[in-house]
Amino acid sequence: MKKGFIYLIAAVLIIITISELIGIKTLQFGSVTVTVLPLVFAVAIGMIFGIPFFRKGILKKIYSKENVGFSGQYLIIIMLPLMARYGADVAPHIKEILSIGWVFLLQELGNLGTVLLGLPVAIMLGLRREAIGATLGLGREGELAYISEKYTLNSAEGRGVLSIYLIGTLFGAIFFSIFAPFLLALGFDVKALAMSSGVGSASMMTAASSTLAAQVPEQSSTILSYAAASQLLTSFLGTYTMVFLAVPLQRFMYRTLTRGGKQHAK
Known part of the structure; x- marks a missing residue:
């Protein structure tokens, strides 16, 4: 060794x-x-x-x-024990989670926000092909795998998704641990915030849900179970949302915003 x-x-x-x-x-x-x-x-x-x-x-x-x-x-591999913990958190509240399952499904549409909001900003900042990788999603494993398969990580698209992946890894947990309790203080429902914690990143979800549980300890088990269920669903459905909704939308918006940049969004 x-x-x-x-x-x-x-x-x-x-x-x-x-x-x-x-x-x-x-x-x-x-x-x-x-x-x-x-x-x-x-x-x-x-x-x-x-x-x-x-x-x-x-x-x-x-x-x-x-x-x-x-x-x-x-x-x-290091994250696998954490994934097992998610399952343990979900099980005690499975009936309650299934009763509002449609809400968890609806929140998957929020994954399109990176395209709808992020792509125009990236184009305004001067990014071109890099914007395709940088705004397809939060730049976690799913987006990283898709971009690497389609464009390779040595491409401009690959540099875009790698940049977001690294930024999310470095600052994501810190940001969510501050942003979640901030929204709670503004009056957002703690269950809604717990559900929205499952963004597809284990570290971000853990940071957000744990800080919420610390703020509202009497609902800690519910918060952790909602966040875990949301994370599992995002990990599963997020890929389909990306491929069938985010990618076509991004191609259309990219070609429209760049006016002739269609050769870059194949």
Whole structure:
């Protein structure tokens, strides 16, 4: 076993320990209360140590190209226990979830928001083919797989989806852990926010639902079960929504907005 890999495992354990010792922190912004979870601290610490300025000595070995590649390749395997936990959270509330199942199905249309809202903004910012990969979805595994199969990751579309994937990985959990309780403070129903937590990203869903559960502990089991059900449904139906709705819509909008850019959206 290479030393760099051993250092990587040790760094993960150290970061987890530090984050758990920090614990859950509550920040007050006027009338809005934001709960910051250990997950957010772990992401922040990992990001700081990954800054080139700090990558010296042992940190350089930890953040080597081999370790980064290994971590990205086996991330889905690491997430499997979390997926099993989703199923355990859903089971106790399965009757309640099935009784409003149509709402979960309807929310899948929200996945089109990245195309409807993001694509025009990306075009305005000067992106062209990169916008196809960057706005097809949240840039998680489903979009990454589709773009890599159709265009390859070495293409402009591939660079677009990879950029969003990395941004979501680095900042997604932090953003959702702040945004969810902010909406709760504005008066949004906690069950609706729990359902909307399942956006297709395990880390984002966990951050959002956990902060909501911390804000409303008496409904924590319901919040976690709704979020988990939404996440499972998004992971399953999100692919079909992307292929049969998002892709055709994106092609039409791209060609319309770029006026003759149809050769870029094949």
